[in-house]
Amino acid sequence: MTKASKRDADRVLIFDTTLRDGEQSPGASMTLEEKLAIAELLDEMGVDIIEAGFPIASEGDFEAVSEIARRARQAVICGLARAQFGDIDRCWEAVRHARRPRIHTFIGTSPLHRAIPKLDQDQMAERIHETVSHARNLCDNVQWSPMDATRTEHDYLCRVVEIAIRAGATTINIPDTVGYTAPRESAALIGMLIERVPGADEVVFATHCHDDLGMATANALAAVEAGARQIECTVNGLGERAGNTALEEVVMALKVRHDIMPFHTGVDTTRLMQASRMVAAASGFPVQFNKAVVGKNAFAHESGIHQDGMLKDSQTFEIMRPEDVGLSESNLVMGKHSGRHALRKKLEALGYELGDNQLRDVFVRFKALADRKKEVYDEDLVALMEVEASSAANERIRVSALRVICGTEGPQTADLTLEIDGEPKSVHATGDGPVDATFNAVKALVPHPEAKLELYQVHAVTEGTDAQATVSVRLAEEGRIAAGQSADTDTVVASAKAYVNALNKLMVRRSKSAPDALSA
Ligand code: KIV
Ligand code: ZN
Numbered sequence: 001m002t003k004a005s006k007r008d009a010d011r012v013l014i015f016d017t018t019l020r021d022g023e024q025s026p027g028a029s030m031t032l033e034e035k036l037a038i039a040e041l042l043d044e045m046g047v048d049i050i051e052a053g054f055p056i057a058s059e060g061d062f063e064a065v066s067e068i069a070r071r072a073r074q075a076v077i078c079g080l081a082r083a084q085f086g087d088i089d090r091c092w093e094a095v096r097h098a099r100r101p102r103i104h105t106f107i108g109t110s111p112l113h114r115a116i117p118k119l120d121q122d123q124m125a126e127r128i129h130e131t132v133s134h135a136r137n138l139c140d141n142v143q144w145s146p147m148d149a150t151r152t153e154h155d156y157l158c159r160v161v162e163i164a165i166r167a168g169a170t171t172i173n174i175p176d177t178v179g180y181t182a183p184r185e186s187a188a189l190i191g192m193l194i195e196r197v198p199g200a201d202e203v204v205f206a207t208h209c210h211d212d213l214g215m216a217t218a219n220a221l222a223a224v225e226a227g228a229r230q231i232e233c234t235v236n237g238l239g240e241r242a243g244n245t246a247l248e249e250v251v252m253a254l255k256v257r258h259d260i261m262p263f264h265t266g267v268d269t270t271r272l273m274q275a276s277r278m279v280a281a282a283s284g285f286p287v288q289f290n291k292a293v294v295g296k297n298a299f300a301h302e303s304g305i306h307q308d309g310m311l312k313d314s315q316t317f318e319i320m321r322p323e324d325v326g327l328s329e330s331n332l333v334m335g336k337h338s339g340r341h342a343l344r345k346k347l348e349a350l351g352y353e354l355g356d357n358q359l360r361d362v363f364v365r366f367k368a369l370a371d372r373k374k375e376v377y378d379e380d381l382v383a384l385m386e387v388e389a390s391s392a393a394n395e396r397i398r399v400s401a402l403r404v405i406c407g408t409e410g411p412q413t414a415d416l417t418l419e420i421d422g423e424p425k426s427v428h429a430t431g432d433g434p435v436d437a438t439f440n441a442v443k444a445l446v447p448h449p450e451a452k453l454e455l456y457q458v459h460a461v462t463e464g465t466d467a468q469a470t471v472s473v474r475l476a477e478e479g480r481i482a483a484g485q486s487a488d489t490d491t492v493v494a495s496a497k498a499y500v501n502a503l504n505k506l507m508v509r510r511s512k513s514a515p516d517a518l519s520a
Helices: 003-007 032-044 059-071 085-095 121-138 154-167 183-196 216-225 247-256 269-283 304-312 340-349 356-372 378-391 434-445 491-511
Strands: 013-016 049-053 076-082 101-108 142-147 171-176 204-209 230-233 397-405 412-420 423-431 452-460 469-477 480-488
Touching: 013 204, 013 247, 032 049, 032 059, 032 269, 049 059, 049 085, 059 076, 059 085, 076 085, 085 101, 085 121, 101 121, 101 171, 121 142, 121 154, 142 154, 154 171, 154 183, 171 183, 171 216, 171 230, 183 204, 183 216, 204 216, 216 230, 216 247, 230 247, 247 269, 269 378, 269 480, 340 356, 340 378, 356 378, 378 480, 397 434, 397 491, 412 434, 423 434, 434 491, 452 491, 469 491, 480 491
Parallel strands: 013 049, 013 230, 049 076, 076 101, 101 142, 142 171, 171 204, 204 230
Antiparallel strands: 397 412, 412 423, 452 469, 469 480
């Protein structure tokens, strides 16, 4: 029995690491504003612990963890630190502002990982004792992780877990760092540790799974059945390589299958869609259509038999209700005659609470969209809101006007006017296709020769030839990565705006090292 289980045997803590492990996804880096907004939502929706970053990794991470710590209301705020005093001190400096701070320190314990710092088993055991004790002297909430636990010899794993507990760790996390384990083995490992390690009943055991073999959710749930009471996960399963356990999947699995997994979390599931959309927009990683729980098709029914069944009784083909995950019940279509009040109600149903000023701005954009598009669906409004959120901050460049000429006779051309720091600037450019011509025009007006276009993706928001397109763009420049998004009924206009959105974010990152980077 774990400490948590003495208090509430069925309560599973949700530890979200979207802002740390999730952000480690190549290309998923987020701005400070985006991280603050995500952390605020996670806190509001009842996530127990937010791993806000890796404070020693960069100034940006340090700033984000400190600011999230200052603003958090309810959640424990955690920072990651390697098994080094300097890392742990820096982590404490950042999380100490939180009402409920936690230091999370880790070291790789498997034979492969022990070989990297060239520590033998005894030397590593000593390092674990020293660093966990040091962390515990700073903070009374300490989590310790033996990285690559699932490939660590069992006897050695028991030995180091015991050392960490004796040194003061309050949570022991068991990472399946490379997504190697399978459900039965995941359960057996947690069960073995709880049974064999002295002091195991004094700590909470956590499970941290990666999805390399597509088993992260199953492995996490199996670990809970064996006694783990903390699941580490990320929104949309974002994370290194194939990602981490998806928060929305474990939370909904525990809710829907409470009959066979009698555990509960503190998460308000009606905020899951909102969290998914926010993380997708901030990271620039769109959610796959058939993604469990939050995918666009998760509640769509295409075949005649399914549609017929749904009309007679929705339980025929739905094991959870759309509204349980925050999808509005009706897909009432809005149009150019819809008023401000109706828009506010609709946005509230979609999970967006707006102040009067913000509603005024959004209403103007909604009307512009409704003028071009007969029917404005929920998905259109979500795209509009996400673009609004991702473009609100730090916009030095805006797209003012764009005209492209394309067709079978090349070269395609773009006439583009950008407003740069309030000044209109225009250019004519050519390219291999209208999007290429448009991007060349942006490059001519705002030269950024070192930046590489890493990703360009277009998605239709709804069906039909007048559908809005959402465009994601990712730029990489000397290790800095910036993702931009936009939506428009004109794909080329959406592309220009998404590119400029990414460029604005890139400049914010650059400006931390060179204040006047625009002219550089
Ligand atoms: O996957 C992993 O091992 C990690 C640790 C740092 C907990 O993310
Ligand atoms: Zn991980």
